Amino acid sequence: MDYVISILGPLLGGTLVTLKMFVITMALAVPAGLMLALARISHFKVLSGLVNIYIWLMRGTPLMLQMLFIYFALPFVPVIGVRLPDFPAAVVAFALNYAAYFAEIFRAGIQSIDRGQYEGAKVLGLTYSQTMRRIILPQMIRRILPPVSNETITLVKDTSLIYVLAMNDLLRAARGIVQRDFTTSPFIVAAAFYLIMTLILTWGFSRLEKRYAVFDE
Protein backbone atom coordinates (compact mmCIF):
# COMPACT_ATOMS: atom_id res chain seq x y z
CA MET A 1 0.00 0.00 0.00
CA ASP A 2 2.84 2.38 0.83
CA TYR A 3 4.27 1.57 -2.57
CA VAL A 4 0.99 2.44 -4.32
CA ILE A 5 0.90 5.79 -2.51
CA SER A 6 4.51 6.49 -3.50
CA ILE A 7 3.70 6.10 -7.21
CA LEU A 8 0.46 8.10 -7.13
CA GLY A 9 2.25 11.40 -7.78
CA PRO A 10 3.69 10.53 -11.19
CA LEU A 11 0.49 8.68 -12.15
CA LEU A 12 -1.64 11.71 -11.26
CA GLY A 13 0.71 13.82 -13.37
CA GLY A 14 0.16 11.40 -16.24
CA THR A 15 -3.61 11.51 -15.68
CA LEU A 16 -3.46 15.28 -16.03
CA VAL A 17 -1.77 14.95 -19.44
CA THR A 18 -4.38 12.35 -20.49
CA LEU A 19 -7.26 14.58 -19.37
CA LYS A 20 -5.78 17.64 -21.06
CA MET A 21 -5.51 15.76 -24.34
CA PHE A 22 -9.04 14.43 -23.91
CA VAL A 23 -10.74 17.75 -23.06
CA ILE A 24 -9.02 19.79 -25.78
CA THR A 25 -9.68 17.11 -28.41
CA MET A 26 -13.37 16.93 -27.48
CA ALA A 27 -13.71 20.73 -27.50
CA LEU A 28 -12.29 20.85 -31.03
CA ALA A 29 -13.61 17.63 -32.56
CA VAL A 30 -17.30 17.89 -31.61
CA PRO A 31 -17.99 21.30 -33.25
CA ALA A 32 -15.75 20.39 -36.21
CA GLY A 33 -17.62 17.09 -36.58
CA LEU A 34 -20.98 18.87 -36.63
CA MET A 35 -19.76 21.29 -39.32
CA LEU A 36 -18.44 18.37 -41.37
CA ALA A 37 -21.73 16.47 -41.02
CA LEU A 38 -23.75 19.48 -42.20
CA ALA A 39 -21.33 19.98 -45.10
CA ARG A 40 -21.57 16.33 -46.04
CA ILE A 41 -25.41 16.37 -46.33
CA SER A 42 -25.40 19.71 -48.14
CA HIS A 43 -26.71 19.78 -51.72
CA PHE A 44 -23.56 21.64 -52.76
CA LYS A 45 -21.82 18.70 -54.47
CA VAL A 46 -18.25 20.03 -54.38
CA LEU A 47 -18.44 20.63 -50.63
CA SER A 48 -19.92 17.25 -49.76
CA GLY A 49 -17.41 15.58 -52.10
CA LEU A 50 -14.47 17.24 -50.36
CA VAL A 51 -15.79 16.24 -46.94
CA ASN A 52 -16.22 12.70 -48.22
CA ILE A 53 -12.56 12.57 -49.22
CA TYR A 54 -11.51 14.06 -45.88
CA ILE A 55 -13.47 11.47 -43.91
CA TRP A 56 -12.07 8.68 -46.08
CA LEU A 57 -8.51 9.91 -45.43
CA MET A 58 -8.96 10.31 -41.68
CA ARG A 59 -10.76 7.03 -41.11
CA GLY A 60 -8.68 5.17 -43.64
CA THR A 61 -5.25 5.71 -42.07
CA PRO A 62 -4.09 4.88 -38.54
CA LEU A 63 -4.27 7.69 -36.01
CA MET A 64 -0.70 6.88 -35.00
CA LEU A 65 0.48 7.42 -38.58
CA GLN A 66 -1.34 10.76 -38.73
CA MET A 67 0.32 11.83 -35.51
CA LEU A 68 3.79 10.76 -36.67
CA PHE A 69 3.21 12.54 -39.99
CA ILE A 70 2.21 15.82 -38.34
CA TYR A 71 5.14 15.65 -35.92
CA PHE A 72 7.96 14.33 -38.09
CA ALA A 73 7.09 14.84 -41.76
CA LEU A 74 5.08 18.08 -41.75
CA PRO A 75 8.13 20.28 -41.01
CA PHE A 76 9.61 19.16 -44.35
CA VAL A 77 6.51 19.88 -46.44
CA PRO A 78 6.90 23.13 -48.42
CA VAL A 79 4.44 26.04 -48.00
CA ILE A 80 2.46 24.52 -45.09
CA GLY A 81 5.57 23.14 -43.40
CA VAL A 82 5.22 23.91 -39.69
CA ARG A 83 7.24 22.48 -36.85
CA LEU A 84 4.72 21.88 -34.08
CA PRO A 85 5.86 21.02 -30.54
CA ASP A 86 4.75 17.59 -29.32
CA PHE A 87 1.53 18.49 -27.49
CA PRO A 88 -0.01 20.70 -30.21
CA ALA A 89 0.99 18.14 -32.86
CA ALA A 90 -0.86 15.40 -30.97
CA VAL A 91 -3.90 17.63 -30.38
CA VAL A 92 -4.14 18.51 -34.08
CA ALA A 93 -3.94 14.84 -35.10
CA PHE A 94 -6.53 13.74 -32.54
CA ALA A 95 -8.94 16.58 -33.32
CA LEU A 96 -8.75 16.03 -37.11
CA ASN A 97 -9.20 12.27 -36.71
CA TYR A 98 -12.02 12.34 -34.18
CA ALA A 99 -13.87 15.08 -36.09
CA ALA A 100 -14.22 12.62 -38.98
CA TYR A 101 -15.75 9.93 -36.75
CA PHE A 102 -18.07 12.40 -35.01
CA ALA A 103 -19.14 13.75 -38.42
CA GLU A 104 -20.45 10.34 -39.43
CA ILE A 105 -22.27 9.88 -36.13
CA PHE A 106 -23.90 13.32 -36.48
CA ARG A 107 -24.84 12.61 -40.09
CA ALA A 108 -26.53 9.36 -39.08
CA GLY A 109 -28.41 11.25 -36.37
CA ILE A 110 -29.58 14.02 -38.71
CA GLN A 111 -30.64 11.62 -41.45
CA SER A 112 -32.57 9.44 -39.02
CA ILE A 113 -35.09 12.23 -38.50
CA ASP A 114 -38.24 11.73 -40.55
CA ARG A 115 -38.50 13.75 -43.81
CA GLY A 116 -42.01 14.76 -42.80
CA GLN A 117 -40.57 17.03 -40.12
CA TYR A 118 -38.76 19.12 -42.75
CA GLU A 119 -42.02 19.43 -44.68
CA GLY A 120 -43.91 20.38 -41.52
CA ALA A 121 -41.29 23.01 -40.69
CA LYS A 122 -41.53 24.38 -44.22
CA VAL A 123 -45.31 24.71 -43.92
CA LEU A 124 -44.77 26.63 -40.67
CA GLY A 125 -42.52 29.01 -42.61
CA LEU A 126 -39.19 28.09 -41.00
CA THR A 127 -35.95 28.50 -42.98
CA TYR A 128 -33.46 25.64 -43.43
CA SER A 129 -31.18 26.86 -40.64
CA GLN A 130 -34.12 27.41 -38.28
CA THR A 131 -35.39 23.90 -39.03
CA MET A 132 -31.93 22.49 -38.24
CA ARG A 133 -31.38 24.41 -35.03
CA ARG A 134 -34.87 24.17 -33.54
CA ILE A 135 -36.25 20.92 -34.80
CA ILE A 136 -33.71 18.50 -36.20
CA LEU A 137 -30.61 18.96 -33.98
CA PRO A 138 -32.36 18.68 -30.57
CA GLN A 139 -33.89 15.35 -31.62
CA MET A 140 -30.61 14.25 -33.18
CA ILE A 141 -28.70 14.76 -29.92
CA ARG A 142 -30.82 12.19 -28.10
CA ARG A 143 -30.34 9.61 -30.80
CA ILE A 144 -26.59 10.04 -31.13
CA LEU A 145 -25.78 10.02 -27.41
CA PRO A 146 -25.03 6.26 -27.23
CA PRO A 147 -22.57 6.24 -30.18
CA VAL A 148 -21.03 9.53 -29.01
CA SER A 149 -20.43 8.08 -25.57
CA ASN A 150 -18.77 5.11 -27.28
CA GLU A 151 -16.38 7.39 -29.17
CA THR A 152 -15.72 9.49 -26.09
CA ILE A 153 -14.72 6.52 -24.00
CA THR A 154 -12.55 5.26 -26.84
CA LEU A 155 -10.85 8.67 -26.95
CA VAL A 156 -9.87 8.49 -23.27
CA LYS A 157 -8.03 5.27 -23.96
CA ASP A 158 -6.70 6.29 -27.38
CA THR A 159 -4.83 9.20 -25.81
CA SER A 160 -2.30 6.61 -24.67
CA LEU A 161 -1.04 6.64 -28.29
CA ILE A 162 0.82 9.87 -27.56
CA TYR A 163 3.59 7.74 -26.09
CA VAL A 164 5.09 7.62 -29.61
CA LEU A 165 5.89 11.32 -29.19
CA ALA A 166 7.38 10.49 -25.77
CA MET A 167 4.76 12.44 -23.84
CA ASN A 168 4.13 11.17 -20.34
CA ASP A 169 0.44 10.36 -20.32
CA LEU A 170 -1.02 8.00 -17.71
CA LEU A 171 0.05 4.78 -19.43
CA ARG A 172 3.57 5.96 -20.26
CA ALA A 173 4.04 7.26 -16.71
CA ALA A 174 3.05 3.81 -15.46
CA ARG A 175 5.47 2.16 -17.89
CA GLY A 176 8.22 4.46 -16.67
CA ILE A 177 7.70 3.26 -13.09
CA VAL A 178 7.54 -0.36 -14.25
CA GLN A 179 10.93 0.15 -15.89
CA ARG A 180 12.42 1.87 -12.88
CA ASP A 181 11.16 -0.49 -10.18
CA PHE A 182 10.86 -3.67 -12.23
CA THR A 183 7.39 -4.55 -10.95
CA THR A 184 4.07 -4.67 -12.78
CA SER A 185 1.81 -3.24 -10.07
CA PRO A 186 1.82 0.31 -11.58
CA PHE A 187 -0.17 -1.16 -14.50
CA ILE A 188 -2.95 -2.19 -12.12
CA VAL A 189 -3.05 1.26 -10.54
CA ALA A 190 -3.16 2.83 -14.03
CA ALA A 191 -6.03 0.52 -15.00
CA ALA A 192 -7.95 1.73 -11.93
CA PHE A 193 -7.35 5.34 -13.01
CA TYR A 194 -8.72 4.64 -16.50
CA LEU A 195 -11.74 2.83 -15.06
CA ILE A 196 -12.55 5.77 -12.78
CA MET A 197 -12.36 8.18 -15.73
CA THR A 198 -14.60 6.06 -17.95
CA LEU A 199 -17.00 5.43 -15.07
CA ILE A 200 -17.50 9.17 -14.64
CA LEU A 201 -18.08 9.53 -18.40
CA THR A 202 -20.53 6.63 -18.51
CA TRP A 203 -22.48 8.14 -15.65
CA GLY A 204 -22.47 11.59 -17.28
CA PHE A 205 -23.77 10.24 -20.56
CA SER A 206 -26.57 8.25 -18.94
CA ARG A 207 -27.67 11.45 -17.19
CA LEU A 208 -27.63 13.28 -20.51
CA GLU A 209 -29.70 10.53 -22.11
CA LYS A 210 -32.32 10.85 -19.39
CA ARG A 211 -32.44 14.59 -19.85
CA TYR A 212 -32.90 14.40 -23.61
CA ALA A 213 -35.49 11.63 -23.30
CA VAL A 214 -38.19 14.31 -22.90
CA PHE A 215 -38.13 14.85 -26.65
CA ASP A 216 -39.62 11.43 -27.12
CA GLU A 217 -42.73 12.08 -25.12
Add this chain to the structure above:
Amino acid sequence: MKKTTALLAMLVTTGIILAGCGKKEETAAPASAPAADTPVSKIVIGLDDNFPPMGFRDDKNELVGFDIDLAREAAKRLGAEVEFKPIDWNAKEAELNGKRVDALWNGLTITEERKANIAFTSAYLANRQIIVVTAKSPIKTKADLAGKVVGVQDGSSAVDAVGKDQATAKSIKELKKFGDNVTALMDLSAGRLDALVVDEVVGRYYTSKKPGEYVVLDENFGTEDYGVGVRKDDTVLLGKIESTLADMKKDGTAAKISTKWFGHDIVK
Protein backbone atom coordinates in the same frame (compact mmCIF):
# COMPACT_ATOMS: atom_id res chain seq x y z
CA MET B 1 8.25 -1.04 -32.39
CA LYS B 2 9.86 -2.16 -35.62
CA LYS B 3 6.74 -1.03 -37.44
CA THR B 4 7.10 2.40 -35.89
CA THR B 5 10.65 2.67 -37.16
CA ALA B 6 9.64 1.67 -40.67
CA LEU B 7 6.74 4.12 -40.59
CA LEU B 8 8.99 6.91 -39.43
CA ALA B 9 11.54 6.23 -42.12
CA MET B 10 8.76 6.28 -44.70
CA LEU B 11 7.25 9.48 -43.37
CA VAL B 12 10.50 11.35 -43.22
CA THR B 13 11.41 10.22 -46.72
CA THR B 14 8.04 11.40 -47.99
CA GLY B 15 8.57 14.70 -46.23
CA ILE B 16 12.00 15.15 -47.75
CA ILE B 17 10.74 14.30 -51.23
CA LEU B 18 7.84 16.70 -50.78
CA ALA B 19 10.26 19.36 -49.60
CA GLY B 20 11.97 19.14 -52.99
CA CYS B 21 12.87 22.58 -54.22
CA GLY B 22 12.00 24.19 -50.91
CA LYS B 23 15.25 22.83 -49.58
CA LYS B 24 17.44 25.22 -51.58
CA GLU B 25 16.18 28.21 -49.64
CA GLU B 26 16.83 26.47 -46.36
CA THR B 27 20.50 25.76 -47.03
CA ALA B 28 21.06 29.41 -47.82
CA ALA B 29 19.97 30.54 -44.36
CA PRO B 30 22.67 29.12 -42.04
CA ALA B 31 25.44 30.24 -44.44
CA SER B 32 26.92 32.52 -41.80
CA ALA B 33 28.75 29.73 -40.02
CA PRO B 34 29.09 30.60 -36.33
CA ALA B 35 32.61 31.10 -35.03
CA ALA B 36 34.05 28.59 -32.57
CA ASP B 37 33.80 31.03 -29.66
CA THR B 38 30.07 31.61 -30.09
CA PRO B 39 28.52 31.06 -26.66
CA VAL B 40 25.93 28.28 -26.45
CA SER B 41 23.00 29.66 -24.45
CA LYS B 42 20.73 26.64 -24.37
CA ILE B 43 21.16 22.93 -25.02
CA VAL B 44 18.15 20.68 -25.54
CA ILE B 45 19.13 17.12 -24.69
CA GLY B 46 17.04 14.27 -26.06
CA LEU B 47 16.79 11.18 -23.90
CA ASP B 48 14.80 8.06 -23.23
CA ASP B 49 13.42 8.97 -19.80
CA ASN B 50 12.76 5.29 -19.04
CA PHE B 51 16.38 4.19 -19.18
CA PRO B 52 17.70 3.62 -15.66
CA PRO B 53 20.32 4.20 -14.39
CA MET B 54 21.36 6.60 -17.18
CA GLY B 55 18.18 8.70 -17.24
CA PHE B 56 14.86 8.02 -15.52
CA ARG B 57 12.30 9.55 -13.14
CA ASP B 58 12.53 9.28 -9.37
CA ASP B 59 9.67 9.15 -6.81
CA LYS B 60 9.06 12.86 -7.23
CA ASN B 61 8.87 12.51 -11.03
CA GLU B 62 12.20 14.37 -11.38
CA LEU B 63 14.67 13.29 -14.04
CA VAL B 64 17.72 11.69 -12.46
CA GLY B 65 20.53 9.42 -13.56
CA PHE B 66 24.21 9.21 -14.42
CA ASP B 67 23.90 10.94 -17.78
CA ILE B 68 21.57 13.58 -16.34
CA ASP B 69 24.16 14.50 -13.68
CA LEU B 70 26.95 14.49 -16.24
CA ALA B 71 25.02 16.67 -18.71
CA ARG B 72 23.89 19.11 -15.98
CA GLU B 73 27.47 19.58 -14.82
CA ALA B 74 28.72 20.08 -18.39
CA ALA B 75 26.01 22.66 -19.14
CA LYS B 76 26.79 24.49 -15.91
CA ARG B 77 30.43 24.76 -16.92
CA LEU B 78 29.43 26.05 -20.35
CA GLY B 79 27.13 28.62 -18.78
CA ALA B 80 24.28 27.21 -20.80
CA GLU B 81 20.72 26.44 -19.85
CA VAL B 82 19.91 22.75 -20.22
CA GLU B 83 16.55 21.26 -21.11
CA PHE B 84 15.90 17.52 -21.06
CA LYS B 85 13.37 16.41 -23.65
CA PRO B 86 12.04 12.84 -23.51
CA ILE B 87 12.00 11.32 -26.98
CA ASP B 88 11.09 8.01 -28.51
CA TRP B 89 14.49 6.32 -28.76
CA ASN B 90 13.59 4.79 -32.14
CA ALA B 91 13.17 8.29 -33.56
CA LYS B 92 16.36 9.77 -32.12
CA GLU B 93 17.94 10.60 -35.51
CA ALA B 94 14.73 12.29 -36.70
CA GLU B 95 14.51 14.30 -33.47
CA LEU B 96 18.14 15.39 -33.76
CA ASN B 97 18.15 16.25 -37.44
CA GLY B 98 14.69 17.85 -37.22
CA LYS B 99 16.35 20.21 -34.67
CA ARG B 100 13.90 19.34 -31.92
CA VAL B 101 16.88 18.37 -29.76
CA ASP B 102 20.52 19.51 -29.93
CA ALA B 103 22.23 16.52 -28.38
CA LEU B 104 21.60 12.85 -27.63
CA TRP B 105 23.08 12.11 -24.24
CA ASN B 106 21.65 8.93 -22.79
CA GLY B 107 23.89 5.87 -22.98
CA LEU B 108 24.29 6.38 -26.72
CA THR B 109 26.68 3.77 -28.10
CA ILE B 110 29.11 4.93 -30.77
CA THR B 111 28.60 2.70 -33.83
CA GLU B 112 29.76 3.01 -37.43
CA GLU B 113 26.15 2.96 -38.66
CA ARG B 114 25.17 5.83 -36.41
CA LYS B 115 28.20 7.89 -37.44
CA ALA B 116 26.51 8.36 -40.82
CA ASN B 117 23.85 10.55 -39.18
CA ILE B 118 25.35 11.65 -35.89
CA ALA B 119 28.60 13.35 -34.85
CA PHE B 120 30.04 11.83 -31.65
CA THR B 121 32.29 13.13 -28.91
CA SER B 122 35.07 10.86 -27.68
CA ALA B 123 33.92 7.97 -25.53
CA TYR B 124 33.17 8.76 -21.88
CA LEU B 125 32.13 5.28 -20.73
CA ALA B 126 33.01 1.75 -21.77
CA ASN B 127 30.23 -0.74 -21.62
CA ARG B 128 29.95 -4.44 -22.37
CA GLN B 129 27.00 -6.14 -24.06
CA ILE B 130 26.20 -8.82 -21.49
CA ILE B 131 24.05 -11.94 -21.81
CA VAL B 132 21.35 -12.35 -19.13
CA VAL B 133 19.54 -15.66 -18.55
CA THR B 134 17.33 -16.94 -15.73
CA ALA B 135 19.05 -18.62 -12.77
CA LYS B 136 17.76 -22.07 -13.71
CA SER B 137 18.58 -21.76 -17.41
CA PRO B 138 20.78 -24.46 -18.96
CA ILE B 139 22.50 -21.78 -21.07
CA LYS B 140 26.05 -21.27 -19.79
CA THR B 141 27.98 -20.09 -22.85
CA LYS B 142 27.43 -18.25 -26.13
CA ALA B 143 27.47 -21.61 -27.95
CA ASP B 144 24.44 -22.71 -25.89
CA LEU B 145 22.42 -19.94 -27.55
CA ALA B 146 22.14 -22.08 -30.71
CA GLY B 147 18.47 -22.67 -31.56
CA LYS B 148 17.30 -20.35 -28.77
CA VAL B 149 15.20 -17.17 -28.80
CA VAL B 150 17.37 -14.18 -27.90
CA GLY B 151 15.93 -10.79 -26.95
CA VAL B 152 17.28 -7.25 -27.42
CA GLN B 153 15.90 -3.74 -27.05
CA ASP B 154 14.85 -2.53 -30.49
CA GLY B 155 16.97 0.37 -31.76
CA SER B 156 19.67 -0.34 -29.15
CA SER B 157 23.27 -1.18 -29.94
CA ALA B 158 22.68 -4.74 -28.69
CA VAL B 159 21.03 -5.37 -32.08
CA ASP B 160 24.29 -4.48 -33.85
CA ALA B 161 26.45 -6.29 -31.29
CA VAL B 162 24.63 -9.57 -31.87
CA GLY B 163 24.61 -9.03 -35.63
CA LYS B 164 28.37 -8.51 -35.67
CA ASP B 165 28.97 -11.93 -34.12
CA GLN B 166 27.85 -13.70 -37.28
CA ALA B 167 28.46 -17.26 -36.10
CA THR B 168 26.22 -16.78 -33.05
CA ALA B 169 23.69 -14.64 -34.92
CA LYS B 170 23.20 -17.44 -37.44
CA SER B 171 22.93 -20.18 -34.84
CA ILE B 172 20.15 -18.59 -32.79
CA LYS B 173 16.53 -19.34 -33.63
CA GLU B 174 15.15 -15.82 -33.47
CA LEU B 175 16.30 -12.35 -32.46
CA LYS B 176 13.26 -10.88 -30.76
CA LYS B 177 13.18 -7.09 -30.55
CA PHE B 178 11.44 -5.52 -27.56
CA GLY B 179 10.28 -1.96 -26.94
CA ASP B 180 12.28 -1.86 -23.74
CA ASN B 181 14.50 -4.05 -21.60
CA VAL B 182 11.96 -4.56 -18.82
CA THR B 183 9.42 -6.26 -21.07
CA ALA B 184 12.27 -8.43 -22.36
CA LEU B 185 13.25 -9.43 -18.80
CA MET B 186 9.61 -10.21 -17.98
CA ASP B 187 9.43 -12.39 -21.08
CA LEU B 188 12.61 -14.08 -19.91
CA SER B 189 10.99 -14.89 -16.55
CA ALA B 190 7.84 -16.07 -18.33
CA GLY B 191 9.92 -18.55 -20.32
CA ARG B 192 9.07 -17.29 -23.80
CA LEU B 193 12.56 -15.87 -24.14
CA ASP B 194 15.78 -17.79 -23.51
CA ALA B 195 18.34 -15.00 -23.15
CA LEU B 196 18.64 -11.21 -23.27
CA VAL B 197 21.55 -9.17 -24.64
CA VAL B 198 21.72 -5.78 -22.95
CA ASP B 199 24.09 -2.93 -22.01
CA GLU B 200 25.93 -3.94 -18.84
CA VAL B 201 25.12 -0.76 -16.91
CA VAL B 202 21.42 -1.24 -17.60
CA GLY B 203 21.39 -5.03 -17.18
CA ARG B 204 23.15 -4.88 -13.80
CA TYR B 205 20.64 -2.27 -12.59
CA TYR B 206 17.75 -4.65 -13.25
CA THR B 207 19.35 -7.93 -12.16
CA SER B 208 20.26 -6.31 -8.82
CA LYS B 209 16.57 -5.47 -8.31
CA LYS B 210 15.65 -9.17 -8.28
CA PRO B 211 18.60 -10.97 -6.71
CA GLY B 212 18.77 -14.69 -7.44
CA GLU B 213 16.41 -14.58 -10.40
CA TYR B 214 18.91 -13.83 -13.17
CA VAL B 215 22.44 -14.83 -14.06
CA VAL B 216 24.92 -12.88 -16.18
CA LEU B 217 27.08 -15.14 -18.38
CA ASP B 218 30.87 -14.84 -18.37
CA GLU B 219 30.94 -14.45 -22.14
CA ASN B 220 29.64 -11.27 -23.74
CA PHE B 221 29.08 -9.60 -27.10
CA GLY B 222 32.03 -7.23 -26.90
CA THR B 223 32.82 -3.85 -25.41
CA GLU B 224 31.35 -0.64 -26.72
CA ASP B 225 31.71 3.04 -25.97
CA TYR B 226 29.13 5.59 -24.94
CA GLY B 227 29.44 9.04 -26.49
CA VAL B 228 27.40 12.21 -26.77
CA GLY B 229 25.79 12.69 -30.19
CA VAL B 230 25.09 16.01 -31.94
CA ARG B 231 24.12 17.08 -35.47
CA LYS B 232 26.92 16.63 -37.99
CA ASP B 233 26.98 20.34 -38.90
CA ASP B 234 26.92 21.46 -35.26
CA THR B 235 30.71 21.52 -34.82
CA VAL B 236 30.57 24.35 -32.27
CA LEU B 237 28.48 22.39 -29.77
CA LEU B 238 30.50 19.22 -30.43
CA GLY B 239 33.77 21.02 -29.62
CA LYS B 240 32.37 22.58 -26.46
CA ILE B 241 30.97 19.33 -25.05
CA GLU B 242 34.17 17.51 -25.98
CA SER B 243 36.45 19.93 -24.13
CA THR B 244 34.15 20.19 -21.12
CA LEU B 245 33.95 16.40 -20.82
CA ALA B 246 37.75 16.23 -21.00
CA ASP B 247 37.99 18.76 -18.15
CA MET B 248 35.48 16.83 -16.06
CA LYS B 249 37.44 13.61 -16.51
CA LYS B 250 40.70 15.37 -15.60
CA ASP B 251 39.53 17.04 -12.39
CA GLY B 252 37.74 13.93 -11.11
CA THR B 253 34.17 15.24 -11.34
CA ALA B 254 33.18 12.53 -13.81
CA ALA B 255 34.67 9.85 -11.55
CA LYS B 256 32.66 11.23 -8.63
CA ILE B 257 29.39 11.04 -10.59
CA SER B 258 30.27 7.51 -11.69
CA THR B 259 30.86 6.40 -8.11
CA LYS B 260 27.51 7.88 -7.09
CA TRP B 261 25.61 5.79 -9.65
CA PHE B 262 27.68 2.65 -10.18
CA GLY B 263 29.55 2.33 -6.90
CA HIS B 264 32.91 2.71 -8.62
CA ASP B 265 34.63 4.72 -11.33
CA ILE B 266 33.96 3.29 -14.78
CA VAL B 267 34.46 6.52 -16.70
CA LYS B 268 36.78 6.15 -19.65
